[in-house]
Amino acid sequence: MSIPRIVVTRVLPPTSQAALEKLSNVEMVQWKEDRNMPRDLLLNSIKGADGLLCMLTDKVDQELFKVAGPKLKVVSTMSVGFDHVDTAELKQRGIKLGYTPDVLTDATADTTVMLLLAAARRLKEHQSCGGWRDLNVTCHNYPTQWREWGPNWLCAFCLMATVSRHIFSQSNFIPGVQFTSKTLGVVGLGRIGEAVAHRLRAFGISRVLYSGRGTKHEAAARLGGALHVPFHGLLAKSDFIVVCCALTEETKGMFNYDAFRRMKSSAVGSGRNRWWMVLGGEIGEGSYVMGAVGIFVNTARGGHVVQDDLARALQENLIAAAGLDVTTPEPLPTDSPLLGFKNCIVVPHIGELSHKARMFVILSNIVDLNISVSFLFCFSAVSSCAIGSATTETRDEMGHMAVANLLAGLKGETLPHAPF
C-alpha cells in the first residue's frame, strides 16, 4: 500500500505543528510561509493527495476537488466555520469533513461583547474627541481636543442632534447607551450565540430574542427564556444585534439595506421621553434609556453583510453604530468607507485571539495610531508566547483537533470532530 500524501496549507501552532512533524508513514507537503498558500501551488500539490489540512482562507471548491482526484478522503479545516468548503461537492464525492468547534466559543463570544461595548459606548469617537465634539473640528488629534468633564457633556448636543437629525448627516452627538433593560437580538443561537447572550445578560440585558432555523428550546431555557422570532421581528425589536450564524446560501447578504432600515433608528428616544418623537425621533419598543440603539455587531463572516449597504445605513444614520470582526474581503482595504465612520469599529478577524492582542488592536483602532496590522500580529504573537495566553491554547487546540481529524480520515475512521 502506498504512503498517504497530505497537504497542509499553513504552519500550525507550536505543539500541533510538532505533532504533525512527528507523523511517520505520510508524505507531507506543507506551505511554510506566514501567508496564505498561493492557489496555484495548492492546486499543484493537491493532485493525487489523500488528505488536506486547510484554513478558512483556502477555497476548497469544485476546481480543487477535481484536480485532487479520487484519492482525496478527508478535508480537515482548522476553523469552526466551513463556508469556504463546497460541502455539496464534498458529500457527493464521499469525502469527509473535519472542523474545530467549541474551543473558540468563549474567545469569539468575548470579542463580540468587546465590539458591542465599544460600539454602544462610542469608544472610538470618545477616545479621539474626549467626549465632546465641535461641529467644525475633525477629531483626529487625540487627545488634544479633550476637555474637562462637565455635567452637560453630550446631553445638550444629544438634544440638539435630535432636533436637527435631518440637518446633520452623522449621529455625532448622541451619547453612548448602556445594556440595562435592553433587548438583544442573536442571529443564530448556536454555541457562540448562546455564549454571547449569557455574557450580556450579566451586563443587564433584559430580553433575548433569536432568529434562525428552528427553535432552540434548551439553549433558550438556559438563557431564562429567549424568544424565537422571525428575522424581521428581531430586526425591529432588538436594541443590539449580533450575528453568530454560519454563512450559507440562505444567510449570505442577509444584512442588506432593507435589513438595516428595519433596525431601530439611531435617533430613537424612549418610552419615557416621548417628546423625542415630537422632535423627530422615533420610539423604540423596550427602550427606556435615552440614547443610541440599533447597534450591529458581526463576528461570524463578512459575507452576511452587504457592506455598501452597511456604509449607506451608517451614512444615513439608520443605525447607531457597528462593530465588525469580519469583512469582505479580509483584510479590509484601507480605502473602505467603513473605516471612516467614527461609529464603526473594525478589527481584523481576531475572534479567537488573546485578550491582550484584542485590546491592543481595538485601542490602536480607536486612537488612530496607524499601527500596521502585521505589527499588531507580531505584538500579539510575542505577547502570547510570553504569557502563555488563551490564544496559544485555543489555537493549539484547534491545530490538534485538525490533525486528529486528518489522521482519522486517512484511516477511514469516523472523524472526532465532524459537522455532519
Ligand code: DGY
Ligand atoms: C473560525 O474558526 O471559523 C473562526 O472564524 C476563526 O476566527
